[in-house]
Amino acid sequence: MRFFQVVLILFLLYYLFKFIMRYVGPYLLSLFIKKAQNRMMNDEPDVKRRKEGEVKVDYIPKKNKANKKNNLGDFTDFEDVEE
Numbered sequence: 001m002r003f004f005q006v007v008l009i010l011f012l013l014y015y016l017f018k019f020i021m022r023y024v025g026p027y028l029l030s031l032f033i034k035k036a037q038n039r040m041m042n043d044e045p046d047v048k049r050r051k052e053g054e055v056k057v058d059y060i061p062k063k064n065k066a067n068k069k070n071n072l073g074d075f076t077d078f079e080d081v082e083e
Helices: 001-022 025-043 043-051 065-070
Strands: none
Touching: 001 025
């Protein structure tokens, strides 16, 4: 008799959980998504303060002219050969 009570309780818990997740789950998910959207909008205050068309550069690489000449590769002089 005890076995049937345990099975019945597990069966009822399963369907109760399924019922709750069907109706409460989407509501909790929408709250989570709205909260994440609000955090993302508040994390980037620079975007709101900039004027339209304004560009912000975070990194400017150093220019090294000596290094540029060395990276050109090997030059091979070809001659036309008549056959």
